[in-house]
Amino acid sequence: MLPNYKSILPEYSDNCRIWLYTANRTITSAEEQEILPVLNDFVSKWATHGKGMRATSTIIDQRFIVIVSDEEVTSASGCSIDSSVRLIKSIGSQYNIDFFNRLKVVILNEGEQAYVSIHSLSKYPNALVYNPLIQSLGELRNTWLEPVTNSALLSV
Numbered sequence: 001m002l003p004n005y006k007s008i009l010p011e012y013s014d015n016c017r018i019w020l021y022t023a024n025r026t027i028t029s030a031e032e033q034e035i036l037p038v039l040n041d042f043v044s045k046w047a048t049h050g051k052g053m054r055a056t057s058t059i060i061d062q063r064f065i066v067i068v069s070d071e072e073v074t075s076a077s078g079c080s081i082d083s084s085v086r087l088i089k090s091i092g093s094q095y096n097i098d099f100f101n102r103l104k105v106v107i108l109n110e111g112e113q114a115y116v117s118i119h120s121l122s123k124y125p126n127a128l129v130y131n132p133l134i135q136s137l138g139e140l141r142n143t144w145l146e147p148v149t150n151s152a153l154l155s156v
Helices: 029-045 078-095 118-123 137-142
Strands: 017-022 055-060 064-069 104-109 112-117 128-130 145-147
Touching: 017 078, 017 104, 017 137, 029 055, 029 064, 029 078, 064 078, 104 118, 112 118
Parallel strands: none
Antiparallel strands: 017 064, 055 064, 104 112, 104 128, 128 145
């Protein structure tokens, strides 16, 4: 059965901006229980030019950290985005997780997740890929998981 992301974070609209961080390994349940409060604390205080942002965060499938910002309320600035990147780098350092390898992606192959080189995607024509290029909550809900054969990542 394929994962269904349509109902994720229902209190936020499809237009919300997201930042998606892919872990190079599974985040254990114990790690997730420690990381989620750190993420929640961060987004509860996240601000841009001194103005609080309507934001949330979550961990999906023990592999992806998603930070969501309702930019219809307040748009993220460069400094606020930089602060979120620092947070993810800190989490990665603490738990020995790489969230910044842009040359690898997660695929769903025969029902199992695999972390593969973006350059080897063509070896998995029947797999689905979690598109790391999505930028909105609507994309996450509706088109995040796509057939490898349809992915723009094949041309990378």
